[in-house]
Each structure stands twice: as C-alpha cells, then as structure tokens.
Amino acid sequence: xLKLLQHILRGxxxxxxxxxxxxRLPKAVPSAEEAIVPFNPNEYGILPQALKQMMDEGKDFIxxxxxxxxxxxxxxxxxxxxxxxxxxxxxxxxxxxxxxxVVYCHHGIRSLDATYLLQQIGFKHVxxxxxxxxxxxxxxxxxxxxx
Numbered sequence: 001x002l003k004l005l006q007h008i009l010r011g012x013x014x015x016x017x018x019x020x021x022x023x024r025l026p027k028a029v030p031s032a033e034e035a036i037v038p039f040n041p042n043e044y045g046i047l048p049q050a051l052k053q054m055m056d057e058g059k060d061f062i063x064x065x066x067x068x069x070x071x072x073x074x075x076x077x078x079x080x081x082x083x084x085x086x087x088x089x090x091x092x093x094x095x096x097x098x099x100x101x102v103v104y105c106h107h108g109i110r111s112l113d114a115t116y117l118l119q120q121i122g123f124k125h126v127x128x129x130x131x132x133x134x135x136x137x138x139x140x141x142x143x144x145x146x147x
Contacts, residue, residue, distance in 0.1 A: 044115050046127040048139045051102055055079075061100040066114040067133075071106065075133060075144045085110045088117055097123045104129035104136070106147075 054061060065076055066085040076082070083091050085105070095101065101118065103111040103126060111128040118126045129136065137144035 044112070044119070044127050045108075045130045046102055047130050048136045051129060051136070052140050054102070059100070061102055062095060064095070064101055064103045064114070065105070065133075066103055066110050067105050071147075074147055075137070077104070077133065077136060077141070077144070080104075085114050085117075088114055092118070092121060092123075095123070097121075098125070100125040100127075102127055102129055104132050106132045107134050108132040 063077060063080045065072055065080045065082045066088070067082075068084050069082065072080075072082045081094075083094065095118075101123060103114045103118070105111040105114075108128060108131050111132060115126045115128040131139075133144060134146055137146050
C-alpha cells in the first residue's frame with residue numbers, strides 16, 4: 001500500500017514539475033557569471049608616462065576625472081572632464097562610447113571601478129591611470145599638489 005502511494009505521489013509531483021517548467025518565466029536579471037564581462041585590471045591600466053606621451057603627441061582622447069568636485073578643485077590635470085563616479089550612470093551619455101577615454105581619480109581605485117563600469121555599458125577604449133593623480137603629480141607634474 002505504501003509503495004502504491006509513493007508511486008502515485010511521485011507521478012503527481014512529476015506532472016506538477018513538468019507544468020511548472022512549461023510556464024516558467026524567463027529570468028529578468030542574468031546571474032553574475034552571465035552578466036559580468038571578464039575584466040583584467042592590468043589590461044585596462046595606463047601608466048603616467050604613457051598618458052604624458054599621448055598628451056605630448058596631441059592624441060585625441062577624453063581625460064575623465066571621477067573624483068568629487070572638492071577634490072577636483074584642489075588639484076586636477078589640465079583638459080579634464082569631471083564626472084564624479086556616482087554620476088556616471090546618469091551622465092555617461094555625455095561621453096562618446098567610441099572615443100579613447102583615460103579615467104583617473106586620487107590613487108587609481110575609483111578610476112578602475114569607473115573603467116569597469118564604462119566597459120560594462122559598452123565603451124570600447126577605456127583605461128585607468130595607474131596610481132591616479134597622486135602618482136601623476138609625483139612622476140610627471142610636481143606642480144599638482146598632493147593631498
């Protein structure tokens with residue numbers, strides 16, 4: 001008798017599961033593995049000397065500062081466009097997704113996050129200034145204050 005009940009119950013559960021699978025909605029949000037493009041920080045970093053060379057050669061690119069306004073007022077690299085990292089999702093349309101973009105911050109952490117974010121939303125040529133404006137001021141332009 002018990003085996004008969006188990007058999008009936010198993011058949012019922014199999015039918016319910018089949019119906020559930022048939023009417024299952026697609027996932028609205030992909031899993032982390034599906035959503036995240038592989039990102040290698042070494043591949044998307046640029047050293048201060050390489051950035052200086054780009055500037056000296058007059059290369060066409062966007063220099064993006066992702067620090068806060070008060071940090072920008074203290075010190076910034078000439079020719080910079082300021083978009084604090086928290087505003088990037090709302091202001092990314094101000095940037096050309098096909099332009100070469102070099103992102104910097106104080107030490108290179110936020111700029112790496114911003115580089116990753118821009119890559120995720122479709123920007124093709126984005127790199128982060130290794131060491132940020134702090135390293136830039138030590139190695140390239142000592143007239144920029146360190147804070």
